[in-house]
Amino acid sequence: MSFDHRKYAPFPVVDKPDRRWPSRRIEKAPLWAAVDLRDGNQALIKPMNVAQKKRFFQLLVELGYKEIEVGFPSASQIDYDFCRALIEDDLVPDDVSIQVLTQARQELIERTFESLQGAKKAIVHIYNATSPTFRQQVFNVDKEGCKKIAAQAAQWVRDCAAAQPDTDWSFQYSPETFSATETDFAIEVIDAVNDVWRPDQGQRVIINLPATVEVSTPNVFADQVETVNDNIRYREHVLISVHTHDDRGCGVAAAELAVMAGADRVEGTLLGNGERTGNMDLVTAGMNLYAQGIDPEIDFSRMKEIIALVEEITEIQTHPRHPYAGDLVFTAFSGSHQDAIRKCLAQYKPGDTWRVAYLPIDPHDLGRRYEEVVRINSQSGKGGVAHVLERDFGLTLPRWLQQELALVVQQDAEEDGGEITGERIHRRFNGDYLNVPAGWTLRSYDLHRTDAGVKASISVGEKGDTVDLNGQGEGAVGALVDALNRRHGWQIRVEAFDESSLGDDTEANAMACVRVRVGERVQSAVALAADTTAAALQAILCAAGRVAETADVEAPARAQA
Numbered sequence: 001m002s003f004d005h006r007k008y009a010p011f012p013v014v015d016k017p018d019r020r021w022p023s024r025r026i027e028k029a030p031l032w033a034a035v036d037l038r039d040g041n042q043a044l045i046k047p048m049n050v051a052q053k054k055r056f057f058q059l060l061v062e063l064g065y066k067e068i069e070v071g072f073p074s075a076s077q078i079d080y081d082f083c084r085a086l087i088e089d090d091l092v093p094d095d096v097s098i099q100v101l102t103q104a105r106q107e108l109i110e111r112t113f114e115s116l117q118g119a120k121k122a123i124v125h126i127y128n129a130t131s132p133t134f135r136q137q138v139f140n141v142d143k144e145g146c147k148k149i150a151a152q153a154a155q156w157v158r159d160c161a162a163a164q165p166d167t168d169w170s171f172q173y174s175p176e177t178f179s180a181t182e183t184d185f186a187i188e189v190i191d192a193v194n195d196v197w198r199p200d201q202g203q204r205v206i207i208n209l210p211a212t213v214e215v216s217t218p219n220v221f222a223d224q225v226e227t228v229n230d231n232i233r234y235r236e237h238v239l240i241s242v243h244t245h246d247d248r249g250c251g252v253a254a255a256e257l258a259v260m261a262g263a264d265r266v267e268g269t270l271l272g273n274g275e276r277t278g279n280m281d282l283v284t285a286g287m288n289l290y291a292q293g294i295d296p297e298i299d300f301s302r303m304k305e306i307i308a309l310v311e312e313i314t315e316i317q318t319h320p321r322h323p324y325a326g327d328l329v330f331t332a333f334s335g336s337h338q339d340a341i342r343k344c345l346a347q348y349k350p351g352d353t354w355r356v357a358y359l360p361i362d363p364h365d366l367g368r369r370y371e372e373v374v375r376i377n378s379q380s381g382k383g384g385v386a387h388v389l390e391r392d393f394g395l396t397l398p399r400w401l402q403q404e405l406a407l408v409v410q411q412d413a414e415e416d417g418g419e420i421t422g423e424r425i426h427r428r429f430n431g432d433y434l435n436v437p438a439g440w441t442l443r444s445y446d447l448h449r450t451d452a453g454v455k456a457s458i459s460v461g462e463k464g465d466t467v468d469l470n471g472q473g474e475g476a477v478g479a480l481v482d483a484l485n486r487r488h489g490w491q492i493r494v495e496a497f498d499e500s501s502l503g504d505d506t507e508a509n510a511m512a513c514v515r516v517r518v519g520e521r522v523q524s525a526v527a528l529a530a531d532t533t534a535a536a537l538q539a540i541l542c543a544a545g546r547v548a549e550t551a552d553v554e555a556p557a558r559a560q561a
């Protein structure tokens, strides 16, 4: 067995007692840079072709991204051709900068500038890895040698840019593997690059700090970023950017803490596609701001399009629990969640601050429907079942009936082991409560109020086969109960009775729900009718009919025949 944690070394803590970032808040969106077409692309089994890159670029522009890394043109003909197409076909809006990556090698830098000929504005992004592992094992250079690679490349970039003066250039440098680099050394390298680029003399410079591989908790990364923020030369003239990966599952958290620590800009990909476990997810990061009342300056209302395009191009399905984007993230199956959501949604009015339990944001904002929010399985309770009947069928049940129905739905769900659809709950409701047993349909009724109460004559049965039931009571229901008791020798006790009027869009105007006890037998029933009296009488008849069915008692008209 080779599973042995002693193979790994802990990441050293950063000794930074003066850290300020923990008490900061993010109050506005950082500058976003979308790197789907480069870092996302280099992680794909099937890298994008030019047509796919064009569609992806178009969507990123429409969503509102202003800096878009479009590829590594010195490395691939497709990326080169795509850059040429963007420029020659004038596909880049004036307020958008395309960004391209290259290693810190002269021939690659020259080819990169060639790919950008005629661009209105562009960001040339160079990188070399600076961590001990890379210095010692990959590049075989000491710290000076590593710094020289960066400074030399910065010089080539500056010279190439000077030779193409019609483009508005930004320069970007990444000390790749920054998070695994001694921070004081990273600062030395960054300073050496900036000494060449001289951001203080007007050159726009982005210093991008990558967690190329996420190697620590995000607080350590924030300390590293704050240290760079506080100590690099020309700080006020450069943008600090971060580029995090998700190896430990904290890519978004690391970027957020880095912004609190002074970063101005965040690189990432839509839904987090990228090397290994992925890049920082632009959707999650942006929506996290949105959910705090901060405008992310990106239009995530087009979430469905984002998901469809990313899935098509990456050939990777979105996880159903993916923050904000997954199919199930706005769905509650468990009873107490459903109950709380239902109560909060009932109180929420458009224009209110969103305060709905278990839903950090309003699903409608992302084009999702409230219908998806509550779904029923064996973990659900009365609140959820009631919510589904109310939402899908306009039926608001009294609490006692909600409890009763929830129990039978739960039994169904347990037997089935899966989800119970709204239609199935409705069928169950109709079958158990609403459907009128044969021979127990209310045909008409005649009520006379006297000093002694109400005298009722109630016609019951099916067309052409009816009988009049006559009784007397305090009200119509009492009179019908009296008639039934006399006829069948029962002692019906009405244990629960609720009536309500229904919405305008329903055929019936009234609903009555009853629970009766006949001896040991308890039976509930529901009726919908044109008026509340008819609904109440039909509900009692319905309950009585069900009792009769199981007690082998004939329906009134049939008994007569």
Ligand SMILES: CC(=O)SCCNC(=O)CCNC(=O)[C@H](O)C(C)(C)COP(=O)(O)OP(=O)(O)OC[C@H]1O[C@@H](n2cnc3c(N)ncnc32)[C@H](O)[C@@H]1OP(=O)(O)O
Residues within 6 Å of the ligand: 039, 042, 072, 074, 075, 076, 102, 103, 104, 105, 108, 127, 128, 129, 138, 139, 149, 176, 212
């Ligand atoms: C963290 C990131 O995502 S960085 C971006 C990574 N993306 C990619 O690599 C995708 C595109 N890359 C490629 O297609 C190729 O690597 C190319 C075309 C750029 C270069 O190809 P090649 O030169 O044939 O091969 P390769 O990439 O293996 O080159 C490695 C050499 O470059 C050196 N090198 C690697 N990275 C850098 C760098 N950032 N700056 C300078 N030199 C570098 C290595 O030390 C090695 O040198 P050696 O040949 O003297 O040992």
Ligand SMILES: CC(C)C(=O)C(=O)O
Residues within 6 Å of the ligand: 039, 101, 127, 174, 176, 177, 208, 210, 211, 212, 213, 243, 245
């Ligand atoms: C080139 C840099 C920014 C990179 O992609 C990384 O370090 O992950």
